[in-house]
Amino acid sequence: MTDVKDASSPEIQRDFDIHSPDDVEGVYDTYAAMRSGCPVAHSPRYGGHFVATRYDDIHDVLRNPGTYSSRTINVPDSIGQDGEMIPIQIDPPDHSTYRGIINPLFSPKRMRELEPQIRAIATELLDTMLAEKKVDFVDAFAREFPSQVFLALMGWDLSDAPRLNEWTDTMVLGKPGASEEENEAVREQAGMEVYAYFAQMIDDRMENGGDAEDITQILINSTFEGRELTQFEILNILLLFMIGGLHTVQGQLAHTVIYMAEHPEVRRQLVGDLDLVPTAVEEMLRYESAVCPAREVTEDTVLNGVQLRSGDKILIPFAAANRDPEKFEDPDVVDLTREPNPHLAFGAGNHRCVGSHLARLELRVAFEEIHKRMPDYRLDPADPPVRHLSQVKGVVSLPLIIGESL
Amino acid sequence: MTQALNASVDLAVCKGHGRCYMTAPEIFDCDDAGFPLVIGTATTEQQISDLQRAVNNCPEQAVSVSPAG
Numbered sequence: 001m002t003d004v005k006d007a008s009s010p011e012i013q014r015d016f017d018i019h020s021p022d023d024v025e026g027v028y029d030t031y032a033a034m035r036s037g038c039p040v041a042h043s044p045r046y047g048g049h050f051v052a053t054r055y056d057d058i059h060d061v062l063r064n065p066g067t068y069s070s071r072t073i074n075v076p077d078s079i080g081q082d083g084e085m086i087p088i089q090i091d092p093p094d095h096s097t098y099r100g101i102i103n104p105l106f107s108p109k110r111m112r113e114l115e116p117q118i119r120a121i122a123t124e125l126l127d128t129m130l131a132e133k134k135v136d137f138v139d140a141f142a143r144e145f146p147s148q149v150f151l152a153l154m155g156w157d158l159s160d161a162p163r164l165n166e167w168t169d170t171m172v173l174g175k176p177g178a179s180e181e182e183n184e185a186v187r188e189q190a191g192m193e194v195y196a197y198f199a200q201m202i203d204d205r206m207e208n209g210g211d212a213e214d215i216t217q218i219l220i221n222s223t224f225e226g227r228e229l230t231q232f233e234i235l236n237i238l239l240l241f242m243i244g245g246l247h248t249v250q251g252q253l254a255h256t257v258i259y260m261a262e263h264p265e266v267r268r269q270l271v272g273d274l275d276l277v278p279t280a281v282e283e284m285l286r287y288e289s290a291v292c293p294a295r296e297v298t299e300d301t302v303l304n305g306v307q308l309r310s311g312d313k314i315l316i317p318f319a320a321a322n323r324d325p326e327k328f329e330d331p332d333v334v335d336l337t338r339e340p341n342p343h344l345a346f347g348a349g350n351h352r353c354v355g356s357h358l359a360r361l362e363l364r365v366a367f368e369e370i371h372k373r374m375p376d377y378r379l380d381p382a383d384p385p386v387r388h389l390s391q392v393k394g395v396v397s398l399p400l401i402i403g404e405s406l
Numbered sequence: 407m408t409q410a411l412n413a414s415v416d417l418a419v420c421k422g423h424g425r426c427y428m429t430a431p432e433i434f435d436c437d438d439a440g441f442p443l444v445i446g447t448a449t450t451e452q453q454i455s456d457l458q459r460a461v462n463n464c465p466e467q468a469v470s471v472s473p474a475g
Contacts, residue, residue: 063466103439108424278428282463340462342425348465352421357440360424 006307007042007050016043016051018075018292018315021176024389028332031320040306040314046075046180049294049313050306053320055327055344057304061295061316063349065091070351072296072313074391076180079171080191085240086233088351095350101222101229102237105215108357114153115361121148122369130373130402134380137257137398138250141366146249149362150242155214156201167194168246172392191239198238202231215241243392245355248290249362251394254385255288256367258398259334261379264405266334271375274368280336281363286343287334290393292317293347318344319393376405410474411448413457417441419468426469430456447474 005012014034017023023030034041035053042050052058061068071089084090087098104110122145129140147161170190174183205216219234229237260267270280297312308314322343323331346353353359379385380399387395413433415426422441427434432453434442448457448471461469 059465100439103422107438107440108427108436109438339459342463342465342467344465346423346465348423349421352423352465357424360428 004302004305004307007048007309007312009042009306012038012040012042012306014038014041014043014051015045016041017045018317019174019176019390021388024387024393027389027393028319028323031317031323035320035324040304042306043315047313049075049315050303050308051315051317051320052303053317053324054304055321055324058316058318058321058344059348060303061314062344062347062351065095065350067297067299067301068295068314069298070293070295073293075294075313075315076184077294077313078184078187079174079243080184080187080189081171081236081239082191082195083232083236085243086236087354088240088244092350097224098237099350099354101219101224102354105218106355106358111357111361115365117152118149118361119365119369121145121152122365126369126373133403134399134401137400138254138395139397141370142250142253142257142395142398143246145253145366146246146362149358150245153214153358154201154216154238155205155212156216160197163197164194164242164246166190167197168242171243172247172394173388173390176388194239194242195235198235199231202234241355244353245358247392247394249359251290251392252285252288252359252363253366254395254398255290255387255393256284256363257370257377257400258379258385258395259284259287261377261400262406263334264376264378266336267371267375267405269336270367271371274371276336277364277367277371279338279341281360281367282341282343283334283336283338285345285363286322286328286338286341288393289318289322289343289345291345291347291353292319292391292393294391318347374402377402378404378406408451408454411454411457411471412474413444413448413460414470414472415442415444416468416470419466420464421466421468423465425463425465426460429463430460433457434460449474 031053039054040052069091087095125141129135143165147164148158151158167190175186222229294313294315297308300309325331346356378401383399385398426442427436433446435445448454
């Protein structure tokens with residue numbers, strides 16, 4: 001083929017920066033422009049990487065881990081971790097062994113048993129929040145809720161939530177606007193602190209023994225092909241749970257509340273029929289997909305007419321896949337009853353988000369409790385929400401006026 | 407009379423998203439690791455419609471149907 005493009009082809013160059021603080025509001029337009037102009041684009045940022053924006057291409061990448069390895073999932077390639085996060089940065093066959101240990105921890109059945117506990121956390125946060133008329137929804141609910149659920153699942157002290165949140169923020173966001181070197185330094189520092197904290201939690205449990213059935217204990221008791229997991233492995237599993245479980249749900253909740261505040265007719269539809277919550281959760285996952293992982297190409301291959309070479313990095317923003325008009329009718333419109341909705345908010349293929357069943361439960365409980373108890377809310381015109389990009393898109397602050405509506 | 411449908415899941419392709427047993431709980435259940443089990447045939451209109459939705463919502467395209475009987 002003569003028309004195969006490659007990393008040096010001028011027509012596929014786009015100056016796309018996934019960490020840019022300036023591009024967050026227009027990112028869906030950016031994805032749309034790339035999708036229609038060059039669906040596999042090349043950006044010079046972070047040493048150069050590709051960006052795919054069509055659903056079918058992203059789907060292909062996700063489902064071919066042999067060609068697209070997740071040993072690199074970040075651009076730049078470290079968020080401060082020491083070694084690989086397990087199991088997301090592990091390729092087959094070890095990946096399957098780890099997933100065999102971890103899948104049951106987050107199985108739908110186990111999650112269902114946790115629902116009362118998760119609902120109690122949501123209820124308590126809302127009790128406090130609803131005593132105010134004006135709140136920051138991120139501080140009052142979106143950040144605390146998944147962190148407290150995470151700590152409860154681990155069997156750790158719920159009051160550690162603020163520390164976990166700070167470490168997660170730093171590792172996910174770095175220091176926006178700072179140099180790459182400075183970013184690397186603050187992330188490494190946060191990484192060291194979080195490993196030390198996890199190690200302390202594991203040591204405490206080892207010393208005091210335990211018949212608890214929480215995740216800490218299950219991991220300590222787990223075996224990998226007959227041997228116990230090493231502390232290093234447990235640390236890198238816990239790190240993934242923290243990075244994957246906190247910021248993502250926080251962002252999803254906050255993006256949803258922003259949308260519902262701005263679209264009272266959609267919010268009233270939900271408030272009026274809470275049976276819509278399950279499909280509403282799926283639709284908001286599609287509409288605001290937080291995660292934009294990378295993959296590392298392991299062998300020369302052609303993706304949608306673009307030559308990729310072994311060692312190349314490619315970003316696969318799930319948000320771009322989930323707004324692809326070839327796959328979803330009116331993709332920029334929220335339809336709480338959208339059908340079908342095979343979105344990729346949790347990815348696909350071997351590395352399908354291991355926490356997806358927990359995330360769905362958290363989102364369902366939160367959507368229900370929020371809209372049962374807080375039918376009306378609006379943004380503060382004097383103090384608009386602040387969103388951020390990065391590989392986990394999110395919301396920094398969300399001032400909300402409760403009891404009023406647009 | 408609508409044609410009854412059997413469901414099947416290609417477990418080599420399925421990654422345990424769980425959309426099928428959420429969408430069509432009378433046709434699919436899940437095992438302890440979150441993978442689906444086919445537990446019934448779709449015979450009522452509601453079950454058939456739920457099963458079609460399960461096929462269309464699977465992000466892995468792992469669910470298929472065939473005429474029952």
